[in-house]
Amino acid sequence: MSFATLKLSAPILTALADLGYEKPTAIQNKAIPHVLAGRDIIAAAQTGTGKTASFVLPLLEQLHSRYKKTDHKLRGKRIRALILVPTRELAVQVEASISQYAKHLEISSMAMYGGVDAQAQKQRLIWGIDILVATPGRLLDMAHQRALYFDELDMLVLDEADRMLDMGFIDDINKIIERLPEQRQNLLFSATISDDVRGLAKRTIHKPVEISIGRDSASKPKIQQWLVTVDKSNKSALLSHLISTQNWQQALIFIETKHGAAKLVSQLEKRGIAAECIHSGRTQDIREQLLSDFKSGKIKFLVATGIAARGLDIGELSLVVNYDLPGQVDDYIHRIGRTGRAGATGEAVSLVSKDNFRELCAIESRLGHIIERKEFSEFPVKKTVPVSILNFESKNDKAKGRQAASKQARSPKPRSFKAGSNQPKVNQAKKAHIRSPWPAK
Template sequence: MTFKELGLTSALLKAVEKKKYTEPSVIQEKAIPPVLEGRDVLASAQTGTGKTAGFTLPMLQILSQEPPLRRRPVRALVLTPTRELAAQVFENVKEYSEFLNLRSAVVFGGVNIKPQIAKLRNGVDILVATPGRLLDLESQNVVSLSKVEIFVLDEADRMLDMGFARDVNRILKLMPDKRQNLLFSATFSKEIKKLADRFLSRPVTVHAAPENATADKIIQKAYHVAKVDKTAVLVRLIHEGDWQQVLIFTRTKSGANRLGKKLNKRGVLSAEIHGDKSQNARVKALDSFKKGTIKALVATDVAARGLDIPLLPHVVNFELPNVPEDYVHRIGRTGRAGANGEAISLVGHEEMDYLKGIEKLLGHTIPLEIMEGFEPGEAPVEEKKPAKKTFRRNNSTSNKNSKRRVPVKKRSNSQDSK
């Protein structure tokens, strides 16, 4: 099938051709036709499946079929959980709408709000936003959602994981009841299906891949390694494999900072990207990574969600996630657009249960190897703390209110007589 056979207009076909895409991905084939028909869509699509174009292309076509209104109210809203994802979706919207008379904007927190206000006051047709900044702008009467015709909730599972459920409900109430709704999620949990029932109307359900499956082109393996040896093992993998680009995941922001410093000291140029970094610092780190100025990008799950890194060859789980689904999101950064990728996990003794949970979710085992020179040894046995000794007080001192007795020296008779 071709993009033309999906029913896209010549202006959109020209934009797609400019990006050198020759044929639609599975999610695009399945999602674009029902969106063009005006149907609500519930889509299960992993990272790297082309899902953004799956909703952006038909959304732009629908909006371009009518001449824009003079004041250009927001007619389409794309809600994303993170700044990085919002920026990436906005770039796609701009690229695909290059030959259309449509305006778009992106708003998210962590940056100066004034340029965003100025952009919105000039009027936009498509708005890409994160929940917090959008509600902030709406409360200031800078933006109205009363004319929204198409609403896209992207990466809905991550939206709920990050605690945005209440914000999403508030935003839903700000839009007209009559609109087209599209919900995209990597997984279909009970919470996602409950959310979908709340605002989707007789949706068409599409799947780009089996739920919770990982890309076939990703080679997955793991090394059993002691926690203290993880950095040394990682450095050996990078040097001996001559890796030029690797995305590394840690569980915490402080862990990302520590690892970044260690890698730089060992000759692996790296940068960290997480929630405590300013937006400018995050953009700079990602740009340096894409350009090859640095080899390693150390990230937390939240910060890395939505990152678009073309042809990323290696992903390393320096620490396994305690939520198995996050493993799927992590390694989905590689093996994209038909390219091969490698995902390696460094598994300590204390993470074996996490590995079992991931394997249960995937439905298969992940080969566990031991690197020569870094044999993990036996799992340490937790030492029992010695029982505290208890001393029984005598009755004379057990009363808290009793005063401490201080011995008094008796005076002699001779002194008494003076």
């Protein structure tokens, strides 16, 4: 199937061809026809599956179809489509995709988020925006200041809904939805469909079509996963060794804390490896510049806290490193989902110490398989990381099966009695004391 069979118009198809897009992905094949038909949808799809295009392309098509008969100057200056996202990075990424897909259309878009001067954003809203990509907090601020109105809004997209709920945006989302017109099309995209996400969908979406695309992208063979067990004190030295000996050209390195990110950059630089770090403590301008330099190849090794786990789209990133394993399995899935995107192959490496065993068990249970372990003789481990809990479960299940079979074989067979003299005799003395509950006649 090609994009042309999805009934997209010529300007959009030309933009896709310019970008080198040939065939739609599974989520695009399933979602786009439903969106074009005006249906509400709930879609479960992992990062790297092309989900952004699955709602942006039909959204552009619908706006383009409505605008063909309308003079551009007479459209008005109200927002027609609102896309809510959890982070500033994702807002920037989604808006960039809209600009690419709509470059042959007269449709305007804007990314709006906190951490930057609001005055420039207000001015853009005055000029008029067709598609607004926004984080919930800044959107509510603007609404309270009466800088934007939703009376002509036709479409609402909740992107990465699970992440927005994890970040505590549920109250903001509910307040935003209360301001929107009741007659609108609703699209919800989420990596996981939890009970909380279903609760949000129930309040927001009317009779949706549900779409689910395969298993977690982490379990797909396009991402080669392996780990190295290491003592915590040797992690930075091991990372430097791997960068040098494995000939790594570029890597996104995930770590849990801001302090740890700055410390790791310093340790790498002492070993002659240039690196930068990105986390919530750095200004928005600096973060955007670092991401731009990383995408262009100026920065080879970027140490990031979880803030970059979602919303960072680097087309040819071949390697992700988990310097620290995350506490939540979904975070691991989204971290390694930064590589192996759009059908490309990728590699995900984790440095695991003994105190990460609990997180490792949870991750391997979700994946349904044991992650390959590699050893490096230069870094012998003093505190051994136990084998996966999956091994224990497998062995215990086999042991329980053997014990049950053995117990059954040893247990005496139940006695069976035939009518007649072989029946057990009742002690007559005891029988005499047994009283019938019924009165004697």
